[in-house]
Structure formats: C-alpha cells, structure tokens
Amino acid sequence: MSAPVHPRSAPTAPGRAIGADLPRVDARAKVTGTATYAFEYPVPHPAYLHPVQATIARGRLTRIDTTAAEALDGVRAVLWHGNAPRLRATDNAELAVLQSDQVFYRGQVVAAVIADTPEAARQAARLVRLDYDQQPHDVDLSPHRGDLYAPKDDHDQGDLEAAMAGAEHALDATYTTPMLHATPIEPHTTTAVWDDSGLTLYESTQGAHFARQELAPLLDLDPQRIQIIAPYVGGGFGSKGPLHAPTVLTVLAARAMFGRPVKLALTRRHMFDQVGYRSPTIQRIRLAANAQGRLSGIGMDATVQTARLAEFIEEATGPTESMYAAPHRHIALRAAELDAAVPGWIRGPGQCPGMFGPEVAMDELAQACGLDPIDLRLRNDPDHDPATGKPFSSRNLAACLREGARRFGWHDRDPAPGTRLVQGWYVGTGVAASRYPVVPPAGPSEATVRHLHDGHYEVHIGAADIGTGAWTVLTQIAADALGAGVQDVQVRIGDTALPEASVAGGSTGTMSWGSTIVAAARAFRDRHGTAPAPGAEASAPLPDNPATEQFAMAAFGAQFAEVHIHADTGEIRVPRLLGAFAAGRIINPRTARSQLIGGMTMGLSMALHEQSIMDPRFGHVVNCDLAEYHIATNADVADIQAHWIDEEDPHVNPLGAKGIGEIGIVGTAAAVANAAHHATGVRVRDLPLTLDHFLG
Amino acid sequence: MHADITLAVDGEEHALRVDTRTTLLDALREHLGATAPKKGCDHGQCGACTVLLDGRRALACLILAVAGDSCQVTTAAGLADGDTLHPLQQAFIDHDGFQCGYCTPGQLCSAAGMLQEAAQGWPSAATTDLTAPPVLDDTEIRERMSGNLCRCGAYPGIVAAISTAAPHTGVPEGSR
Numbered sequence: 032m033s034a035p036v037h038p039r040s041a042p043t044a045p046g047r048a049i050g051a052d053l054p055r056v057d058a059r060a061k062v063t064g065t066a067t068y069a070f071e072y073p074v075p076h077p078a079y080l081h082p083v084q085a086t087i088a089r090g091r092l093t094r095i096d097t098t099a100a101e102a103l104d105g106v107r108a109v110l111w112h113g114n115a116p117r118l119r120a121t122d123n124a125e126l127a128v129l130q131s132d133q134v135f136y137r138g139q140v141v142a143a144v145i146a147d148t149p150e151a152a153r154q155a156a157r158l159v160r161l162d163y164d165q166q167p168h169d170v171d172l173s174p175h176r177g178d179l180y181a182p183k184d185d186h187d188q189g190d191l192e193a194a195m196a197g198a199e200h201a202l203d204a205t206y207t208t209p210m211l212h213a214t215p216i217e218p219h220t221t222t223a224v225w226d227d228s229g230l231t232l233y234e235s236t237q238g239a240h241f242a243r244q245e246l247a248p249l250l251d252l253d254p255q256r257i258q259i260i261a262p263y264v265g266g267g268f269g270s271k272g273p274l275h276a277p278t279v280l281t282v283l284a285a286r287a288m289f290g291r292p293v294k295l296a297l298t299r300r301h302m303f304d305q306v307g308y309r310s311p312t313i314q315r316i317r318l319a320a321n322a323q324g325r326l327s328g329i330g331m332d333a334t335v336q337t338a339r340l341a342e343f344i345e346e347a348t349g350p351t352e353s354m355y356a357a358p359h360r361h362i363a364l365r366a367a368e369l370d371a372a373v374p375g376w377i378r379g380p381g382q383c384p385g386m387f388g389p390e391v392a393m394d395e396l397a398q399a400c401g402l403d404p405i406d407l408r409l410r411n412d413p414d415h416d417p418a419t420g421k422p423f424s425s426r427n428l429a430a431c432l433r434e435g436a437r438r439f440g441w442h443d444r445d446p447a448p449g450t451r452l453v454q455g456w457y458v459g460t461g462v463a464a465s466r467y468p469v470v471p472p473a474g475p476s477e478a479t480v481r482h483l484h485d486g487h488y489e490v491h492i493g494a495a496d497i498g499t500g501a502w503t504v505l506t507q508i509a510a511d512a513l514g515a516g517v518q519d520v521q522v523r524i525g526d527t528a529l530p531e532a533s534v535a536g537g538s539t540g541t542m543s544w545g546s547t548i549v550a551a552a553r554a555f556r557d558r559h560g561t562a563p564a565p566g567a568e569a570s571a572p573l574p575d576n577p578a579t580e581q582f583a584m585a586a587f588g589a590q591f592a593e594v595h596i597h598a599d600t601g602e603i604r605v606p607r608l609l610g611a612f613a614a615g616r617i618i619n620p621r622t623a624r625s626q627l628i629g630g631m632t633m634g635l636s637m638a639l640h641e642q643s644i645m646d647p648r649f650g651h652v653v654n655c656d657l658a659e660y661h662i663a664t665n666a667d668v669a670d671i672q673a674h675w676i677d678e679e680d681p682h683v684n685p686l687g688a689k690g691i692g693e694i695g696i697v698g699t700a701a702a703v704a705n706a707a708h709h710a711t712g713v714r715v716r717d718l719p720l721t722l723d724h725f726l727g
Numbered sequence: 728m729h730a731d732i733t734l735a736v737d738g739e740e741h742a743l744r745v746d747t748r749t750t751l752l753d754a755l756r757e758h759l760g761a762t763a764p765k766k767g768c769d770h771g772q773c774g775a776c777t778v779l780l781d782g783r784r785a786l787a788c789l790i791l792a793v794a795g796d797s798c799q800v801t802t803a804a805g806l807a808d809g810d811t812l813h814p815l816q817q818a819f820i821d822h823d824g825f826q827c828g829y830c831t832p833g834q835l836c837s838a839a840g841m842l843q844e845a846a847q848g849w850p851s852a853a854t855t856d857l858t859a860p861p862v863l864d865d866t867e868i869r870e871r872m873s874g875n876l877c878r879c880g881a882y883p884g885i886v887a888a889i890s891t892a893a894p895h896t897g898v899p900e901g902s903r
Contacts, residue, residue: 054820061828062816062835064763064803071762149757150748216767216775216878217829265765265829266878299768498827498879625823625881632880657772657876664873666853668882 042518048507052621055503066263069220069233074292081152083142083159085134088168088650089370092132096160105151111142116286119251125341125373128276135340136372137651138304168370170650174334179365182344189359194328198319200399206388206716209642211309213377217265218297221278223285229256237267238534239527245274262525267497269376270306272536303655307375310335310345314388324400324407328359338373346381356413379693390463390701416583424582424682427613431589435611439591449712456595459710463701465588467694470537477530478551481568493532494524494544500622501540508545512552538690546684547573578682586689588612590698594706601722608671613678615689627673630695636663638703732796737805751795752776752787763802763832774875777833784840803832818892826879834875841871842898
C-alpha cells in the first residue's frame with residue numbers, strides 16, 4: 032500500500048505559496064473520517080494482542096502459568112520470556128520486551144495474549160498467573176538522595192555564593208513540576224504483518240524511518256525488509272517519537288503468527304506506563320541582582336528522575352543556560368535512577384518544565400526590585416548567548432515582550448498583587464518568556480522531485496504529519512521551490528518506501544524536511560531545466576548549514592495571561608491568554624496559529640490540571656485515565672491568541688524558518704502562575720495551580 | 728456468547744454476529760471497517776467515538792453492540808451528502824478546527840447532535856436563563872462541546888466553526 036495523495040489544493044500563483052493562508056491538504060480526509068490511522072488499515076483476518084503487566088515494581092518472575100489463558104476459546108498463543116522470539120540486544124533496554132525474567136517497574140509488559148478477537152485476548156490476559164520473587168522498590172524523587180548523579184557537566188562561572196551574599200536583591204526558592212503524560216487522543220497503535228516479503232507495520236509514529244532504524248538491529252533484519260507506513264498519526268507530542276516496547280511486542284507476536292496480521296492498540300491506561308512521560312522536576316533557583324534589577328548571579332539546581340531499566344534525562348537546565356546572562360552562574364542537573372517506567376519525550380523536553388521555575392523566579396525578583404516584570408527581562412536581555420558566547424542569529428525576545436504587551440493591554444497594569452476583587456473573583460495578569468532552540472535534526476533527510484506531466488509534480492519524503500500541518504507546508508515549500516502552484520504539487524509522506532526523513536521532533540520538521548525539498552527542487556532544475564520530460568526526477572539530501580557553528584539559534588516569545596480566582600472557592604479560570612512569538616518566517620499562518628495555540632493550550636492544561644500521581648507504595652501512576660488525569664477541555668479555553676512578529680533570519684536555513692511546534696508550551700504555565708500571584712498575592716511554586724493553593 | 732444484530736450505519740443496513748461483550752464502537756470499527764468513529768479511551772472520557780444514535784449523540788464505546796441492535800448510526804462519514812461536505816465539516820476546514828484529526832469525527836458528530844439539543848431547548852451548565860430557549864454563544868458552545876477532548880488544542884477553531892456553520896445546518900431558527 033502506498034502513501035495516499037489528496038485532492039488538489041486551492042490554487043496559488045507560482046512562487047506565492049509560502050505565507051499563504053491555505054487549508055490543510057489532508058483536511059477533507061480528516062473531516063470525513065476516511066483518513067486511516069494505524070489500527071484502521073484493512074488487513075485480512077487479524078489477530079489481536081493484549082499485554083499482561085507486572086504487578087510488582089522490582090523483582091523477578093519465578094513462574095508464569097498460562098494454562099487457563101490458553102484454554103480459552105479463540106486464544107492462539109500466550110507469549111512470555113520463555114517462548115517469545117529472541118531479540119538482539121541493543122543499547123535501549125526499554126525495547127527488550129519479553130527477553131528476561133527481570134521486572135524493572137510496575138506495569139512492565141511480562142506476557143501477552145494473541146487471540147482471534149479483542150474480547151478473548153483481553154479476557155485471557157487476566158487469566159495469566161504470575162509469581163514473583165519480589166524485592167523492595169524505590170520511586171521517591173528527592174534532591175536530598177545520596178545516589179544522585181550528574182548526567183551532564185555543570186555550568187560554573189564566577190562565584191554565585193559570593194554574588195548572592197553581596198546582592199541588593201537575592202532570591203532563593205524551589206519550584207516543582209509534576210510527572211506529566213503526553214496523552215495523544217490516538218493511543219499508540221501497531222498493526223504488524225510478518226510474511227515472506229518481510230515485515231510491514233502500520234504504526235502511529237512521528238518518524239517511520241526513525242522507528243525502522245531502531246527496529247532493524249533488534250530483529251537482526253535488513254532494514255530494506257521492513258516497511259513502516261504512517262501517513263496519518265493521531266497526535267504524538269513526543270511520545271510517538273522514539274520506539275517503545277509495545278511496538279516491539281507486536282512485532283514479536285507477528286513473528287510468532289507468521290503470515291497473519293497482529294494488531295495492538297494500547298488502552299488509555301497503558302498510555303500511562305508504556306510510552307514515556309515527562310519526569311517530575313525539582314528546581315532550586317537562585318537569582319542575585321542589584322538595585323536596578325541587573326542580574327549578577329543565576330543559579331539552577333534541577334533534579335529529575337530516570338529509570339533503572341533505561342536512561343532518559345529531562346534536561347531541565349537547558350533554558351537557563353541560554354536565557355539570561357550574569358557574571359556569576361551555577362547550573363547543575365542531577366538525576367535519580369528509580370524503579371519506575373522509563374521517561375521520554377514530551378512536547379518541549381527540558382525546555383518546557385525548565386522555564387517554569389526561572390520565569391516565576393523572574394516575576395518574584397521583579398516584585399522585589401519594584402520593577403515591571405517586562406522591564407526586568409528587557410534589562411537582562413543579553414546580546415550574546417550566555418552558554419556559548421556566540422552571537423544570536425536573531426533574538427527578538429524584547430520585540431515579543433513589547434508587541435505582546437501592546438496587544439494584551441499591559442501598559443496601565445497596577446502592579447499591586449491581590450487588590451482587584453470583581454464580583455467575587457480576584458483578577459490578575461502575568462507574563463513570562465518563551466524560548467525554544469533551533470535543534471539540529473536527529474538524522475539525515477532526502478527528498479525526490481518527480482515531474483509527472485505538464486507541470487505537475489510529485490515530491491517524496493518520508494516525513495510525518497502528526498497534526499502539525501507538515502504535509503501542507505511542505506506542499507507550499509515544494510511549490511515555491513519548483514516555481515509551481517500548490518495545485519500542481521503532490522507531496523507523499525509517512526512511509527519508509529519514500530526517501531529517508533528525520534523524526535518529527537525538536538520542532539525540526541519544517542526546517543529540515545523543507546530545506547531538503549528546496550535542495551531537491553534545485554537539483555531537479557539543475558538537471559532537467561524548466562521544461563522537463565515526463566518522468567524526470569532528481570533527489571538531494573539535507574544540505575549542511577555552516578552557520579550553525581557561528582550562531583546561537585532559537586525562537587523566542589512572550590506569553591501573557593489573565594487569571595480570575597474565586598475569592599471563596601479558589602476556582603481558577605483563565606479568560607485570556609496571548610502569545611507573541613518570533614520564530615522566523617511563517618510558512619502557513621493558519622497551521623502556524625494552530626500549532627502555537629495548541630502549544631499554549633497544552634501549557635494552560637499543564638498550569639491548571641495535569642499531574643500524574645505516583646503511589647510510592649506500589650510504584651505506579653494511580654490517576655491513569657482521562658477522568659482523573661485532566662487535560663484542558665473546550666470550556667477551559669476562552670480568548671486565546673497567538674501572534675508573531677516579522678522576523679528575518681538569513682542564517683537558520685534557506686527558508687528562514689524556525690520551529691513552532693513546541694515553543695507555545697514553553698512559558699505558559701509560568702505566565703499563568705505569575706498572573707495568579709498578581710490576582711491573589713499567593714505565590715505558587717508547585718504545579719498544577721489547583722484551588723487548594725488559594726484557600727486559607 | 729454471540730448474538731445476531733442489525734445496524735444501519737450511514738444509511739446502509741448490516742447484519743452481523745457479535746460477541747455479546749463487543750461494544751458498538753468495536754462492532755463499527757472491527758466488524759464493519761468503519762474508520763470515522765475513533766477509539767481514544769474506551770471509557771467514555773474523551774468523546775472520540777461520538778456517533779449519532781437514532782439522531783442523538785452517543786458514545787459508541789459505552790454501548791454494547793447488542794444494545795444498539797436495529798439502531799440507526801450516523802458517523803462523521805455519513806454527515807456529508809455524497810461529495811458535498813456537511814456545513815460543519817466545511818467550517819472545520821475553514822477555521823482549522825483540528826490538527827491531527829483523530830478527535831475530529833467525534834467532534835463533528837457531537838456538534839451536529841449538540842445543535843439539535845439546543846434547538847430542542849435543552850439547557851447546559853452554562854445556560855443562565857432556564858425559562859428561555861438557549862442562545863448558542865461561544866460560552867454555551869464550549870460548555871456543550873467539553874465532552875470531546877482535543878489534545879492538539881484546536882478548541883478556538885472548533886468553536887468558531889460551529890458558530891459559523893450553525894445557521895447553515897438546517898437546525899430550526901430561534902434556537903441559536
């Protein structure tokens with residue numbers, strides 16, 4: 032099955048596609064429900080898989096009794112470490128599913144049932160009996176543990192202690208963000224077929240090639256014998272970036288059922304222990320400033336958790352390294368290895384939680400200095416990257432703060448906290464900065480341009496559109512690069528049969544795939560001119576960008592929130608959220624606005640609702656469904672706006688575009704927390720902003 | 728245990744034999760190959776499986792297929808009139824009321840059902856005057872659509888789309 036194409040787009044004039052407000056090329060398929068996601072491909076006579084999970088957090092399986100499960104009508108096999116196909120060991124132990132008797136966390140898959148129907152698979156999974164040699168587990172994250180380690184080098188400059196001691200204003204406070212889950216509405220899903228032609232996966236993934244690259248060595252299989260198909264993906268937000276164990280489990284089942292398709296869709300509960308999470312963070316922030324609010328010292332000591340099974344580090348100190356400059360800085364990251372599931376990518380890894388503490392601390396410092404929080408940030412806006420000393424390719428934080436303030440109506444703000452009571456609600460406004468770096472793509476990309484006939488082109492690249500609008504903006508980029516209209520260009524994505532593309536991660540998609548398409552279009556014109564024959568084609572890889580060595584590159588933004596908190600109940604509402612961003616050239620304002628607003632909405636959700644609660648007695652997340660892990664609903668989002676300034680950055684890439692998929696979630700929660708303080712005078716340093724913070 | 732049932736899905740009659748534990752959602756997706764109703768949580772908590780059951784919005788994951796025997800099911804695929812999109816579908820495209828598209832068919836069915844509920848005078852938690860027909864302002868739409876989660880955060884587009892399309896959906900006047 033080949034990657035789908037869509038009805039031709041509304042026309043654009045040649046060279047006018049970039050910047051045009053175009054509807055999504057996949058819009059019609061999505062509103063009619065005909066877009067096929069990974070579980071929905073018609074495969075003949077599929078078998079269904081249901082995992083069996085460990086009920087202890089640490090120990091060893093001593094016995095697995097599959098008798099009752101196997102006796103059930105419709106059950107084809109029960110896989111466990113004693114009979115599962117062998118995997119070759121790789122450096123990612125998370126993927127070594129059903130390979131040993133060891134239990135590393137509660138919820139780890141230790142067996143799986145393959146049956147003719149989903150009902151039988153599920154029932155049989157509950158009949159598998161497990162006996163363990165249980166050992167004490169440890170899931171307590173604390174900055175005071177004796178076994179913390181440094182996953183990266185500390186950043187030390189000057190003498191922070193001395194700067195704190197001698198400062199006019201010194202702040203030393205600790206902030207926390209909870210465990211968070213990505214929670215795409217489409218659970219992770221795999222349909223696997225292993226037959227004489229090789230292995231075919233219909234997969235919910237942010238990178239078909241990336242997934243194949245991880246899978247092939249595990250299976251000791253030539254990558255050319257694996258095809259992964261993923262044109263439509265029901266949200267990812269990072270969790271569908273790297274491969275996770277359930278995909279490997281489904282592949283093992285398909286191997287065991289050679290020739291018969293096997294399907295696995297995780298349940299919503301599985302989504303809380305199988306596909307990664309954002310580590311909780313504990314952030315001690317120190318700021319030293321003179322009477323005018325100029326920073327002399329910046330400190331961040333962040334503690335995060337990783338897993339005994341495999342390491343993943345939430346680099347929460349990243350933003351502080353590059354955000355503000357001071358002569359005295361100490362930035363250190365520490366990690367604890369716990370008997371918990373493996374953390375992973377969630378939208379804005381490191382950046383998103385790592386801006387919460389610092390941007391609330393800046394608000395506290397502004398108050399201590401008697402300065403407007405925008406003014407404090409403007410006074411400390413560096414002209415060189417404090418981490419590397421390099422000049423910025425462009426840094427328009429100041430412009431975002433000013434433009435956002437103008438649109439939000441910040442200028443006549445009364446700075447006094449807790450003084451505006453309107454019909455029983457305390458009213459406040461707050462601001463915080465956003466930043467997201469220009470991340471190097473996590474792998475190579477290549478694109479092929481083919482002339483069909485009469486000026487109609489196809490462009491092939493194994494990219495992913497997880498809702499970002501990539502399919503649409505790549506069509507626009509290809510059209511301009513070829514001097515055609517978007518109606519003359521069909522882009523195919525989401526299939527390893529297409530040229531290799533890097534994973535949709537780090538907000539790199541438009542930059543890396545778009546630049547690759549531009550290169551391929553140039554190669555096409557160089558070889559075939561402006562009057563190509565039907566069938567003419569050319570390919571090109573993503574070109575190197577030497578400017579990445581010379582400049583520090585990042586997108587910036589400023590977020591503004593209005594918060595109402597009920598004086599009697601502590602209920603918190605956010606009637607207004609406004610972001611102003613500087614993210615280079617915007618390819619499609621419609622999809623860009625949705626990306627930025629989508630990120631801000633997830634940030635609002637993080638501010639108000641989201642927290643995965645770990646029960647230390649058993650070592651698992653207790654609120655593992657959408658009734659108890661709350662994400663923002665329609666009624667939570669009122670007036671939410673995203674704006675951008677015109678930013679020309681000739682250095683980032685040929686398109687002048689920076690990533691926009693993640694910056695929207697960075698800073699939002701701090702803006703809301705700062706507004707809540709302005710409303711009530713209560714300083715909340717621990718997310719989420721539940722109403723109990725504001726009572727008593 | 729199995730049972731023989733009939734379902735009319737988007738105007739087409741189907742006779743099928745189902746495990747009595749099979750949900751209406753799994754019957755639609757796994758037995759009939761319907762791709763519009765989505766499974767997001769299987770617990771009635773996300774709304775992705777919303778269909779119109781005999782004209783009213785319902786969560787297909789919370790209904791056993793046997794309980795839907797002889798019912799008329801409309802999915803998002805059945806909202807369109809052949810190649811002509813339903814006004815809500817067109818408005819979702821125009822206002823970018825989705826990103827990944829996975830919650831979208833459920834949002835559309837929910838919106839279509841919600842407009843009928845409002846037309847029939849059903850109040851919501853956001854209705855301030857219970858003696859008058861509800862006025863579907865943005866606050867009302869947000870409240871009435873809050874059973875359909877969208878993790879991409881397309882809510883402003885969804886509200887704008889419903890608000891714009893409502894006068895063109897054939898739902899009686901005086902209720903909006």
